[in-house]
Amino acid sequence: MRNYIIKRFLQLIPVLILVSIFSFLIIHAAPGDPIQNYVKPGMSEEQIQTIREEYGVDGNIVKQYVAWVGHVVRGDLGTSIYKNRPVTELLAEKLPATLILMGAALLISLLVSIPLGLWAGLKKNKMTDNIISFLSYFGISVPQFWLAMILIIIFALTLEILPSGGMRTVNVDTTWDLLRHLVLPAVVLSFSNTAVFTRYIRSSTISQLEEDYVLTARSKGTSRYRILTRHVLKNCLLPIITLVGINLAGLVCGSFVIESVFSWPGIGRLAMDAVNSRDYPLIMGFTMFSCTILILGNFLADILYAVADPRIKQGMGKNNG
Numbered sequence: 001m002r003n004y005i006i007k008r009f010l011q012l013i014p015v016l017i018l019v020s021i022f023s024f025l026i027i028h029a030a031p032g033d034p035i036q037n038y039v040k041p042g043m044s045e046e047q048i049q050t051i052r053e054e055y056g057v058d059g060n061i062v063k064q065y066v067a068w069v070g071h072v073v074r075g076d077l078g079t080s081i082y083k084n085r086p087v088t089e090l091l092a093e094k095l096p097a098t099l100i101l102m103g104a105a106l107l108i109s110l111l112v113s114i115p116l117g118l119w120a121g122l123k124k125n126k127m128t129d130n131i132i133s134f135l136s137y138f139g140i141s142v143p144q145f146w147l148a149m150i151l152i153i154i155f156a157l158t159l160e161i162l163p164s165g166g167m168r169t170v171n172v173d174t175t176w177d178l179l180r181h182l183v184l185p186a187v188v189l190s191f192s193n194t195a196v197f198t199r200y201i202r203s204s205t206i207s208q209l210e211e212d213y214v215l216t217a218r219s220k221g222t223s224r225y226r227i228l229t230r231h232v233l234k235n236c237l238l239p240i241i242t243l244v245g246i247n248l249a250g251l252v253c254g255s256f257v258i259e260s261v262f263s264w265p266g267i268g269r270l271a272m273d274a275v276n277s278r279d280y281p282l283i284m285g286f287t288m289f290s291c292t293i294l295i296l297g298n299f300l301a302d303i304l305y306a307v308a309d310p311r312i313k314q315g316m317g318k319n320n321g
Contacts, residue, residue, distance in 0.1 A: 023287045034278040078281035087285035098266035102251045104186035109193040117201025139195025148188045148261045165263035185262040189254050204236040245301025252290045
């Protein structure tokens with residue numbers, strides 16, 4: 001098991017290197033000069049060159065990338081052109097809000113999708129299954145921005161029971177106030193993942209109910225509830241472990257839109273500001289942060305799957321032997 005973890009972790013390094021190279025090339029291939037918007041009238045060429053050197057956008061792209069990597073290995077992601085502050089400081093400042101939003105969205109997805117998926121699987125091809133399947137397809141296809149607007153109109157503007165944006169009310173610092181602000185953005189961000197998880201759990205439930213061990217348990221008089229909770233549920237949740245790791249990308253990318261719509265003060269909103277202001281160091285910092293979260297999420301999902309499934313443990317033991 002230890003050798004497997006070390007091997008998987010070492011595989012992350014070349015992936016991060018390739019991601020950084022392609023991201024750097026794509027970001028710097030965009031037309032225009034990121035410094036031009038911040039150059040004051042009357043500045044000399046020497047002053048402009050000093051600004052370029054300060055923000056790491058002077059010289060050819062190879063020189064810029066090598067300089068950027070040199071700073072990254074020292075824990076320095078550069079200085080934001082737009083904010084004039086260290087990128088690491090900005091990301092660390094916005095990270096808690098984004099983690100709260102992503103954690104709440106993931107929790108909602110799991111709490112809703114597991115019972116719905118099991119229920120749909122138990123009621124295969126019946127009215128209940130058809131309704132849940134329709135809602136799942138709707139959840140997968142509906143645009144997050146449109147859904148956010150609809151929920152704001154209904155719950156914030158019409159019913160006036162939830163705030164339309166922000167993370168806290170001014171001069172109010174209570175958990176209840178935070179939860180009220182969290183409901184709408186977390187529900188919207190979780191919508192697509194909930195639909196995907198529900199579909200997977202439904203398919204797994206149908207498949208597991210047709211397995212020999214379920215038929216044997218039924219022939220012995222084991223109750224349907226016991227079969228479902230003690231056997232079927234565990235096997236249905238195994239694929240979800242991997243799926244959660246894969247769908248972290250959707251949570252990170254979804255935060256772009258959700259945090260902007262709901263004025264949630266997280267990294268996604270910061271990234272949108274960086275893109276609009278052509279802030280290369282901040283864009284690169286956010287890109288690498290997002291990719292790192294995605295890669296580590298998949299890494300942890302692989303480890304958890306190996307721990308949860310004895311067959312994979314045995315396979316790793318044979319390989320190590």
